[in-house]
Amino acid sequence: MTLYSPRTRRRRLGVATAAAGLLAALLAAGPVSATPDPGDKSSAPKSVSKSTEAEVEKAISAGDIPGQDEIVHSDNIQHVTNIPKDALPGTNSDLAFQGKYAFAGNYDGFRVFDISDPKAPKTVAQVLCPGSQNDVSVSGNLLFLSTDSSRSDDSCASTTQPATEKSSWEGMKVFDISDKKNPKYVSAVETACGSHTHTLVPEKKNVYVYVSSYSPSATFPDCKPPHDGISVIKVPRNAPQKAAVVNFPVLFPGDGEDGGGNPGAPTNPGVSKTTGCHDITVLPSKDLAAGACMGDGILFSIADPENPKVIDQVQDNVNFAFWHSATFNQKANKVVFTDELGGGGAATCNEAIGPDRGADGIYDITGKGDKRKLVFKSYFKIPRHQADTENCVAHNGSLIPVKGKDLMVQAWYQGGVSVWDFTDSAKPKEIGYFERGPLTTDKMTTGGSWSAYYYNGYIYSNDIAKGFDVLKVSDARTDPAKKIRLGELNVQTQPDYFG
Template identity: 75%
Template sequence: MSLLHINRVRRRRLGAATAAAGLLATLLTAGPALASPDPGDGPTQKAKVSSGQQAEDRSAITSGEIPGVDEIVHSDNVEHLVNIPKGALKGTNTDISFQGKYAYAGNYDGFTIYDISDPKAPKTVSEVLCPGGQHDVSVSGDLLILSTDSSRSDNSCNSTSQSATVKESWEGIKIFDISDKRNPKYVAAVETACGSHTNTIVPERRNVYVYVSSYGPQAAYPDCQPPHDGISIVKVPRKAPENSRVIDFPVLFPGEGPDGGGNPGAPTNPGVSKTTGCHDITVLPSKDLAAGACMGDGILFSIKNPERPEIIDRVQDNVNFAFWHSATFNQGAKKIVFTDELGGGGSATCNAEVGPNRGANGIYDIVGKGDQRKLVFRSYFKIDRHQADSEVCVAHNGSLIPVKGRDLMVQAWYQGGVSVWDFTDSSKPQEIGFFERGPVRLDRVTTAGPWSSYYYNGHVYSNDIAKGLDVLKINDKRTNPAKRIRLDELNAQTQPDYFDDDHGRDD
């Protein structure tokens, strides 16, 4: 960080913190009638910040140690091109996928399709209103897969919140035909056990396999019973998506007892989530590998047969990891970056009290060959730009920046902003650029900032929970070679081989 000039603001590292303008959208209904956003699917109200903490944060703003309310700051090598505020969908913004000149951005109320052919001036093509949350999104060909992880009255886009204790309630994946970007069509739905918190696709010529991650079973939930130590696999025929169905529920953590064989969590491992399923899975089809971030466990597994995944290795970190959230392979599948969603994405954890290891990324080398491969821990990486006590900050979704011979990544940190970092040396990762906004407010802990930040065809696209879509450009000799790489499609959880002619083009 010492090489980075920061606009006006001197960053706080050892502080005492404790704890383009309005585009008209075409609103599309994906059901027989207009649905209304359901506030029951949004984030819960956050805790108040004490007057003493507020005073400390105001002092830090005055001295330039942290940015002011809504102030934008960034390193010299990161340029903020544009922000597109939310349109008709006012819920929480979530994940993003890409295809050609289009970006597909999830939102608790549905999803938005943007035309990003001009990254400096993205245009809203359509908005699909279909409340349900959290709406992780993946695309393949003419199909869009949307995850619903909130219990609904039915599978329509006019559904309302309904308790998971009711047998008729619905959660799972919705499938849309996106061949007409201005008029996406809702074509199918598949109910999955405990819903679909996230989805990861393994595309093939005739079918799209969808790995559905979900968790949180309870005996009172008819369709979400413990133990829930696996994932749902949904097979989606490209030419007949209406015939999509669950084909298997492989158990990833076999074991005796009502909770299965995953991490038992507290009291055995205090401060660690009990594994009752997976939060997110990343696949690397070119290597027949997948990495699972599964609450209290990290796993490496083979997907040579996408219908029959097999575990290769499993790791835990019962000292510093609270909730294994997501995973990213490096190019060549020699490393995995696992993220920790400390505080569940609802707490101010980027401060001196929490420290540099808890809530950090964990970098693991993959050593050995074949079924004997092992995950070996090398280091932690966490942004050292401390945030205000009112700012929810957590390691979240990111992607590789494709540069041969280097391991570079862009990553969202909620109100910690967007981090550009280098983990070429697994033991000595370092941040090389950033973009962030100051706190939304100082009196209450708020959830805002980038949910997902991905590098796609020369630019970074960041879906800000509260502010809308941001487009960034990185100007740095270390990342500039990536600007020559062009993809036809990117789902960050379905990692391409960037230097394989079948997946990317080095122009």
């Protein structure tokens, strides 16, 4: 039986001893793996010590954390419905929206939902096309899908193949979604080091795609160091089969194999070496973009979309292990960067890790034009401790459009979904949440909300293990957002809500 509870947990989880070992490992090694988000398949559950298991069970019994799979939420959040995974059993990933449809990425392909009735979403199509991460975006009649695992070819029937093989393929796939019930695969573009994520810069005749990828190796024929830029693909709307890479702008110029990004360890212990970008968010109305690039955060101009130009570059070698994603506020005078400490597969939302690691970093944007600077103001992390069997860290989120306020909804893997306010850059605060108790109490099992986005009055969350969740927030602070209606939303291509 599903349990609903508005009560706020005390979150006194006593896991400091167990987590101390994890913290030491994270500080020494940086991200848990070379590819921070879960790999080609969901990570196999890893057993925890008997003492950790006992601590988790004790915390559940004491009411400090929810019970296994128990649903809890704040008074202002309603869990509307859940649609379990169906024909695509892989890891659920990112989300995109168009009209009455939601597009949900999955490591086995993507699923199309009719969300005209958010209380009862209906599956319109499920497309089998394996290849992590299957990050998904839509623009007009086109759907874009990232492949960041080495495949035998560019087809949807491909199999895994070592990246050391020259014939291996990874990159971007393009589908025609003019018929939502029958998406058609129309073209593919191979990109250096694949496509971990991608970001659309849409224009009338063309769609530019910024492809983020990283972790090169001298043994990879198509992904050799230095890999200190992004691939720019130009896709003609009327001839998507002609999609092609038109540039590879170097964002971190420098000499030698390492380029000019963060050198990582041993210079900066516990920080990722910058060998590309993880994710980019563009604000087309302002010709502006923010890049989360492993060991660096950057601000750059996209006035010429084929030739983006870096304006400012920042690092945080104390508390940020892996710059993962970025979100502008509506006025474009702030950026929220996320730190994916532990690569999305570790328990970092506990007392031992603390409030400043695996968190969001809020930066004000000062100055004008090419003299703009990113100025750090504060960190935000969910205030609810999680069990040491729950992967939890800052992940994908979006603005909740309320004029004059900076409100955001964000996924935290098994930390659930958080609604928070960063109107005061120096004093961010959580104003609502939804979460499930741990998937397991005797193993570290990867799960939880990958992406949580606000779209046309509801919050939609793609849970890695549990499926597609619909939430509704009812709060005087967020209610004005219900008036905002969009025809399309790719969160990494931020709209001008009030322009």
